[in-house]
Amino acid sequence: MxxxxxxxxxxxxxxxxxxxxxxxxxxxxxxxEADADAKPAANAAEVIVVDTSGSMRYPPTKLAAAKQATEAAVDALRDGVMFAVVAGNDEARMVYPAQPELVAASKATRAAAKRAVRQLRADGGTAMGQWLLLADRVFAGHDEGPKHAILLTDGQNQHETPQHLTRVLDQVAGRFTGDCRGVGTDWQVAELRRISEALLGTVDIVADPDGLAEDFRAMTATAMGKALxxxxxxxxxxxxxxxxxxxxxxxxxxxxxxxxxxxxxxxxxxxxxxxxxxxxxxxxxxxxxxxxxxxxxxxxxxxxxVGPGGDVLGQGRxxxxxxxDMALSTRINAEVAHYTGQAELAEAIQEGLEARKSGDVESATARLGRAVKLAHESGNTDTAKLLAKVVDVQDPARGTVKLRARVADADEMTLDTRSTVTRRVGKGG
CATH class of the missing domain: 2.60.40.3670 (Immunoglobulin-like)
Incomplete structure (x- = not known):
């Protein structure tokens, strides 16, 4: 392509x-467009990292869903795509292949990988830095084509220090991209956001394990669509x-x-x-x-x-x-104004949720009310719907809200994880 x-x-x-x-x-x-005779994304590499810590046993459907999701991702790999599966608890180990390397997807290797995934058992702690280091080793030597990882966890990074994770992220940043998914509600949004940002990827919640398979399938398809x-x-x-x-x-x-x-x-x-x-x-x-x-x-x-070889692919000034002339200098560009507002919206949501957790009702109401007003003004209806599950919206235009007495953990975490998803603006407006 x-x-x-x-x-x-x-x-x-x-x-x-x-x-x-x-x-x-x-x-x-x-x-x-891909040429008809080309092998699309055959030079791509995919590593699937699955949390197998002890908490994945509860409820039992969680690990079962993670296995099904991993199998769905493996099935979505095109022939020729290089791949591997890694399991992580307080250590990291290869699931398929046995050695820290990539193998080409084929009918035989996909079947072998799925057999190995079905044998996974949950036990031990959580050390995500170790998982990422093993993924980095697996990717080593794959010099051509996009390298992408999927990281799934249900818990917090309790078995290594934040400083260690920071050092790992500094080491692997730029070597591959990656998307993070948290299943259930016992993981930390800020923690997975740090990882996804270092890997130039996304973070999201899959509150119901039944939704994992389709999510993994979609992420894999998106990753394989990358051409440069x-x-x-x-x-x-x-x-x-x-x-x-x-x-x-x-x-x-x-x-x-x-x-x-x-x-x-x-x-x-x-x-x-x-x-x-x-x-x-x-x-x-x-x-x-x-x-x-x-x-x-x-x-x-x-x-x-600029492309990977230094070629200039496009330019702007x-x-x-x-x-x-004040009429010229005070005019606010529509695109700049829109995205400045979207950044403020994300900040208001995150600060409001943090204040809510700490019991600061006044600050939480003010910041989440500001978020409702910004979402209303920018037409960000998706975020407005998520906010309405956390606050009772009395006047969206003024940002008048009241905190809900009870909020489901999944609703709060969904709002947090998706606070950085922006609504695009029509250009030249």
Whole structure:
């Protein structure tokens, strides 16, 4: 599959005299069709990591569902895709194949993997860093094509320190991408979010184990649809300028600012992971430049999309023009305003839920009320529906709410995990 990329920049380039910060939304779109004779994603690699700690025994349907989901993911692998299955408790071990390596998917290897999965038993603790290190070893040597992991857990990372997990995440970040799923309600959203963000992936809750198989099947299909890995967003800035932040704004919020790798003078690369055809993502960047005189114009940043071999796949320009026309300089770009609001929405939800847990009713009501107002204003109906399960909404336009006395753990965790999923905005509005 040969992908073609387009880079578009949406901003208000006009700044008032003395202003220095330039905001822009950069939309990257990929298009491409697989050739009829090609083997789509045959160079892809998939590692499925299944929690087999003792808590997976309760209820017994949980481990059974995890096995069925893993089998569904294995069945979804195309012939030729390299894969492996890893089991994790307070250690990590290979389920299939026996050695830490990848094997090519075929009718025989898929059947053998499923037989091995059916033998899984639950026992022991939880050390997710060990699971990720073994997945990294399995991926070693696979230098071409996208590398993707699925990590399933039902509990908390109790058998290694947060510092150890941080070191592991620093080690594996950029080596493969990964999506995390929490089954049940005994795991920590913040913990899995840390892992998924390091792996440029998603985190979600599967409250009912019966939903695991379809979720695993869908994640595997999505991963195999990726045609190009290790794509970076490259930002050049003029002398004296500083990149304040680079964040993925859609389809989900992901801060890439600290992932910068210097690639040339005044130039840095930010990872975007793997791409498929018919895929589009939005990025919010903010650059601080040296203010110029009224009437002067500046290239505040050159944005390039760069492939794994260094090829430039697309480019866009972020401009700055200083003006004394207030009608121009005070106009808020629709795309920038929308995603600034979506970021505030996610922050309000997470802060409100944290306040609710700590018993701070006043702060929880205020922050979740603000979230309801922002969701209403931006048309984020999915998030609004999730909020309505946690608060009684009295006036969505004003953000007037009352905390519900009883909230199901699954509803609260679903709101938390999906708080970073954004609603896209129509461009040029």
């Amino acid at each position: 040969a992908l073609e990329f387009a880079v578009e920049v949406f901003q208000n380039e006009y700044l008032p005299e003395g202003a220095a910060e330039v905001d822009a939304i950069v939309t990257v779109s990929a298009t491409g 890995a290790d794509v970076s967003l490259r930002l050049w800035t003029p002398e004296g300028a500083e990149v304040l932040f680079v964040k993925q704004a859609a389809p989900g919020l992901l801060d890439l600012t600290d992932r910068r790798v210097e690639s040339a003078t005044r130039t840095g690369d930010y990872p975007t992971g793997a791409w498929a055809g018919a895929e589009s993502r939005d990025y919010h960047l903010c650059v601080r430049v040296k203010p110029a005189r009224v009437g002067e114009r500046m290239l505040a940043s050159r944005v390039s999309l 972020v401009l700055a023009v200083w003006t004394d």
